[in-house]
Amino acid sequence: MSDAENTPSDVNEVDIDAVYKESAIQDVLDRLDAELVGLVPVKTRIREIAALLLVDKLRRQLDLTAGNPSMHMSFTGNPGTGKTTVAMRMADILHRLGYVRQGHLVAVTRDDLVGQYIGHTAPKTREVLKKAMGGVLFIDEAYYLYKPENERDYGAESIEILLQVMENQRDDLVVILAGYKDRMDKFFESNPGMSSRIAHHIDFPNYNPDELVQIAKLMLAESNYRMSAEAEEVFSEYVKKRMEMPNFANARSIRNALDRARLRQANRLFNSRGRMLTKVDLMTIEAEDLLKSRIFAQGTDESTQDDDE
Amino acid sequence: MITNPTGRLTQGQFSFLPDLTDEQISAQIKWALAHDWAVSIEYTDDPHPRNTYWEMFGLPMFDLKDPAAILMEVNEARKTFPNHYIRVMAFNSTRGVESPAMSFIVNRPANEPGFGLVRAEGPGREIRYSFHSYATDKPESERY
Numbered sequence: 001m002s003d004a005e006n007t008p009s010d011v012n013e014v015d016i017d018a019v020y021k022e023s024a025i026q027d028v029l030d031r032l033d034a035e036l037v038g039l040v041p042v043k044t045r046i047r048e049i050a051a052l053l054l055v056d057k058l059r060r061q062l063d064l065t066a067g068n069p070s071m072h073m074s075f076t077g078n079p080g081t082g083k084t085t086v087a088m089r090m091a092d093i094l095h096r097l098g099y100v101r102q103g104h105l106v107a108v109t110r111d112d113l114v115g116q117y118i119g120h121t122a123p124k125t126r127e128v129l130k131k132a133m134g135g136v137l138f139i140d141e142a143y144y145l146y147k148p149e150n151e152r153d154y155g156a157e158s159i160e161i162l163l164q165v166m167e168n169q170r171d172d173l174v175v176i177l178a179g180y181k182d183r184m185d186k187f188f189e190s191n192p193g194m195s196s197r198i199a200h201h202i203d204f205p206n207y208n209p210d211e212l213v214q215i216a217k218l219m220l221a222e223s224n225y226r227m228s229a230e231a232e233e234v235f236s237e238y239v240k241k242r243m244e245m246p247n248f249a250n251a252r253s254i255r256n257a258l259d260r261a262r263l264r265q266a267n268r269l270f271n272s273r274g275r276m277l278t279k280v281d282l283m284t285i286e287a288e289d290l291l292k293s294r295i296f297a298q299g300t301d302e303s304t305q306d307d308d309e
Numbered sequence: 310m311i312t313n314p315t316g317r318l319t320q321g322q323f324s325f326l327p328d329l330t331d332e333q334i335s336a337q338i339k340w341a342l343a344h345d346w347a348v349s350i351e352y353t354d355d356p357h358p359r360n361t362y363w364e365m366f367g368l369p370m371f372d373l374k375d376p377a378a379i380l381m382e383v384n385e386a387r388k389t390f391p392n393h394y395i396r397v398m399a400f401n402s403t404r405g406v407e408s409p410a411m412s413f414i415v416n417r418p419a420n421e422p423g424f425g426l427v428r429a430e431g432p433g434r435e436i437r438y439s440f441h442s443y444a445t446d447k448p449e450s451e452r453y
Contacts, residue, residue: 102374130382134375172377 014058023057023096025050032089037218038211042086045202046093053097070199071099072166074142074188075178077204080250083178084140086204090176091136100174102134110144113158121154125161133172142177143187159191166197207250212239216254220285225262230287241295257293264289317421318356321396321412331380334397334415338376341399346410347371348379349400350386352393354452356421357442366390369400383415392418392453418444418453 020026029050032043049071056066071094075083088105095103108128115121129137139145147153166175177194179187181203188195207215213236220226227235242253265285269277290296319325329337341348348370351363366386370379379397386395395416398409422443429437444452 101377104374130370130373130378133373133378133381169377172375 014061016054016058019054019057019061023054023098025054025093025096028089028093028096035218036082036085036089037214038207039082039086039204042082042202042204045200046086046090049200050093050097053094053099057098068170070170070197072170072175072198073177073200073202074184074198075176075202075204076181076184078180078206078250080252080254081204081206082251083204084138087136087138087176087178090174094136094174100135104132104135105138106132106135107138107140109140110155113139113145113162114154116154118154121157122161125158129161129165129173133169136174136176138176138178141179143179143183146187146190148190159194163193163197209236209239209243212243212251212254215251216258219255219258224283225258225285226283227285228287231285231290234287234290238290238293238295245295258285260293261285261289264292316423318394318414318417320356320358321414323413328417329413329415334383335376335380337411337413338379338397338399341411342374342376344399344401344410346399346401348373349398350379350382350395351398352386352390352395352416354393354418354449355442355445356394357424357440357445363394363396366395387416390416394418420453 029047032046036043052069056069059066073090075087077083084107087107091100091103091105094100106128112128113121113125115124145155145159147155162175165173175198177184177198213232216235216239217227217232238257239254242248242257247253262285268286268289269281315325317324323329338348349368350366352366353360353363366389367382370382373379383395383397393416394414396412396414399411401408401410425441425443427439427441429439431437
């Protein structure tokens with residue numbers, strides 16, 4: 001009996017294509033490619049995870065042991081590099097591959113996990129964990145959980161419960177921690193238990209100017225806007241200037257810039273009352289909508305306190 | 310009830326069957342969640358059939374999506390009340406229905422003494438019958 005088990009035979013065939021199609025994973029990966037610009041290391045890692053889960057599924061079909069791999073992850077990167085967006089996709093991917101049962105995402109921060117007085121933290125953390133069971137628990141800015149300067153902080157208690165559930169109920173939920181790179185590194189340094197229980201440390205790189213322009217186009221297309229050819233040139237100029245200024249938050253800054261451009265476009269159209277507007281007029285963002293930005297008006301020497309330029 | 314050969318309380322679903330395993334409980338909860346019913350846990354040490362409202366263990370779990378989370382709560386309840394009756398309920402909140410759709414016992418005391426029949430003689434030698442749980446002879450929380 002054991003002999004038959006250990007010799008690979010051709011009788012036990014599995015159709016990797018069939019399983020692949022059935023999971024519709026290509027669909028998710030394609031969407032990931034189309035909707036997320038850049039982020040090559042992230043996409044590579046997701047592909048690897050998808051392949052691993054797929055192969056495990058096949059192994060299980062042939063009664064081979066398929067160890068339940070740990071899928072807890074940490075996403076590190078600068079603001080606006082798409083950590084939350086990818087986490088949402090991750091829930092979907094893991095669900096399609098049958099790793100989590102429901103595939104919903106529960107996004108929380110320190111406030112949702114840590115209580116305000118003794119005995120408040122454990123039930124609060126447990127409540128959140130219960131809500132996330134069968135799906136993905138996304139802890140944004142996870143490094144706030146641990147405050148070394150205050151030894152009475154309840155964050156440590158929360159981490160303890162998290163660790164326990166991450167270890168014992170691996171089949172029931174996946175935990176994704178996210179935050180800025182340097183602070184997350186410090187967080188893991190002071191919580192080695194946490195670091196070792198996370199299988200995938202994924203770093204999100206910054207976008208380059210071309211990618212940011214591409215992102216801007218995608219964002220506009222999503223809301224039925226487009227840039228004129230002229231505006232596109234101005235915008236890539238804008239991106240380069242904006243990147244050198246403080247408080248640059250990658251895709252988030254781009255979104256804000258576009259929101260303001262839309263504001264100016266609306267204003268421009270409003271001022272041109274008296275003539276009939278076409279559909280194209282309503283859709284197009286012209287160069288002048290972007291040129292009115294403070295970045296072009298004052299150059300980069302004036303400091304910007306907030307993100308409103 | 311009194312001549313129940315198994316000597317076990319039979320209320321709700323599956324009560325004539327052997328105790329459900331955790332896996333079976335999960336499957337039942339999954340069924341309830343698939344119907345969008347709110348699952349809750351209740352306990353009591355007064356098993357009289359007319360004792361409809363048991364004590365709630367925690368709040369009804371409206372926002373949980375996965376049976377594993379509810380099973381966690383069930384185990385918590387078992388730990389807190391190892392010698393009580395604990396049941397899982399599923400409430401159907403559809404307008405016009407608004408009633409429990411499922412109810413099954415997930416924990417029972419090791420020893421269930423059962424019920425006695427009490428005969429009370431009324432006017433004209435009329436006899437009135439009622440049930441009495443032997444366990445309730447003792448004060449609350451000392452019953453099992």
